[in-house]
Amino acid sequence: MSMKATIRQVDSVIVIDISGRITLGEGCSQLRELIRDQLSKGKKQVLLNLADVTYIDSSGIGELVSAYTAVSNQGGQLKLLNLTKKVHDLLQITKLYTVFDIHDDEAKAIASFQK
Amino acid sequence: MTSEPSVVEVILESDLKNLEVAEEIVRRVAGIAGLGEESEHQIEMAVHESMINAIWHGNKNDASKSVWLRFDVYKDRLEIRVRDQGNGFNVAEIPDPCSTENLLKVSGRGIFLIRTFMDEFQVRYLPGSGTEVTMVKLIDPAHQAKQGGTEREHESHNSTS
Numbered sequence: 008m009s010m011k012a013t014i015r016q017v018d019s020v021i022v023i024d025i026s027g028r029i030t031l032g033e034g035c036s037q038l039r040e041l042i043r044d045q046l047s048k049g050k051k052q053v054l055l056n057l058a059d060v061t062y063i064d065s066s067g068i069g070e071l072v073s074a075y076t077a078v079s080n081q082g083g084q085l086k087l088l089n090l091t092k093k094v095h096d097l098l099q100i101t102k103l104y105t106v107f108d109i110h111d112d113e114a115k116a117i118a119s120f121q122k
Numbered sequence: 123m124t125s126e127p128s129v130v131e132v133i134l135e136s137d138l139k140n141l142e143v144a145e146e147i148v149r150r151v152a153g154i155a156g157l158g159e160e161s162e163h164q165i166e167m168a169v170h171e172s173m174i175n176a177i178w179h180g181n182k183n184d185a186s187k188s189v190w191l192r193f194d195v196y197k198d199r200l201e202i203r204v205r206d207q208g209n210g211f212n213v214a215e216i217p218d219p220c221s222t223e224n225l226l227k228v229s230g231r232g233i234f235l236i237r238t239f240m241d242e243f244q245v246r247y248l249p250g251s252g253t254e255v256t257m258v259k260l261i262d263p264a265h266q267a268k269q270g271g272t273e274r275e276h277e278s279h280n281s282t283s
Contacts, residue, residue, distance in 0.1 A: 031174055032138050064170055065231040073228045093163060100238055101231055102220045 010034035012041055020052045020117050021045050022088075026059035029067030038067075042074045042085075051083025052120045056113070058089035068097060075107065084108070088116050127194040127201070128154055134173075134189045136181040136206070144173050144191060151193045155200050155261060164239035165200065165259055171232040172204040172255050180208025180253050198261050199241075205254040210247030 010027040023041060028034050045053060055074070057063075063071075071087070078085040086108040090098065098104040110116035130151055134140040148169050152162035173189060181187040190205040217224050219231045237243050242258035 030141070030170075031178070064167065064174070065235055066174070066229070068231055069228040072226055076226055097235075100235070102225060106225060 010037050012037065014041070014045075016050075017054075017113075017117050018120075019122075020054050020120050021050045022054045022056055022113070022117075024056045024059070026061070028062040029060060029070060030062060030064045031066035035066050035070040038070050038074060042077055046077060046081050046083070051078060051081050053078055053083065053085045054088050054110075054113075054116055054120075055085065056088045057091065057094055060091060060094055063094055063097060068101060068103065071107070072103065084120055086110060086116055086119070088113055125197070127196045129195075130154075130193040132191050134191060135185055136177045136183070136187040136189050137185045138174070138177055138183075140177075140189070141170055141173055144169050147191070147193070151195060151200070155195045157200070157259075157261065161259060165202070168236045168239045168257055168259075169202060169204065171236050172202075172257065175211075175232060175255070176204055176206035176208070176253075179211065180206030182208070196261075197263070200259045200261060202257045202259075203254055204257075205248070205252050207252040210253040211245065213243075213245050 010025060010029055010033065012026075013024045015022050015024070025038070029038060042053065045051075053074070055071070075085045088110050090109060090111075095104075098107065098109075108119065110119065130147060132147060134143060145166050148166045149162060152165060157165070169191070173191075176189045177183060181189065187207045190203075192203045194201040194203075213233065216233050217230060219225070219227065219234050224230060233243075236255075236257060239259075240257040241260045242256070244256045246254045246256070248254055
């Protein structure tokens with residue numbers, strides 16, 4: 008199953024609901040394009056909902072880092088929502104758990120963005 | 123199961139589309155070995171990352187080349203070998219992706235994940251044949267079905283390039 012994403016806006020925050028695989032190739036390039044597209048529209052508050060991500064590999068983790076850096080460099084914020092156990096464990100193993108702002112409640116995540 | 127291993131061996135075209143084929147084989151082999159879900163996922167990731175290294179770095183994304191994949195299922199361990207047609211790499215030269223200066227790098231986590239998930243990891247350059255990665259997951263029969271594998275007992279890193 009390849010990656011699928013739906014985009015919605017809640018207050019000033021762009022929420023991207025991602026499902027499927029974030030892996031080398033299509034999944035990673037799709038995520039890169041989505042972030043690039045949002046930044047080009049001036050949308051700099053991004054919440055990635057990973058609840059339905061079934062698989063992520065080292066390239067997918069790298070793409071999350073790349074998205075985080077791209078948004079931060081534009082003065083924005085990128086946060087993660089609803090990690091599955093597999094993604095949670097991978098972020099802990101790679102010590103990225105401390106880099107990302109991670110939430111498990113969407114309303115609280117939205118509220119945590121700077122107004 | 124006797125001391126002779128159950129063997130699964132495939133040769134795949136060096137194409138990223140075969141990642142999911144390799145993952146499906148891992149799931150079946152994990153079933154043969156009686157491994158639990160967590161160990162199965164760890165091995166699946168280790169094979170996935172090894173396949174990417176073989177296809178992308180070893181075979182330089184050349185679909186006319188092949189990746190050889192072999193699983194030896196013993197009573198107490200699962201041994202996996204992935205061989206490409208590339209010129210090898212030196213594991214010692216791969217930077218630590220968890221160090222502060224590398225934490226925000228986009229790539230460089232594949233080998234680290236393999237080492238984390240498997241009990242043994244070796245890389246050998248085979249002149250004329252390519253590069254072969256050998257990974258071992260130890261199987262503790264007492265915990266096999268219940269906990270999905272074994273605790274990490276030891277690790278071996280070796281490279282010849």
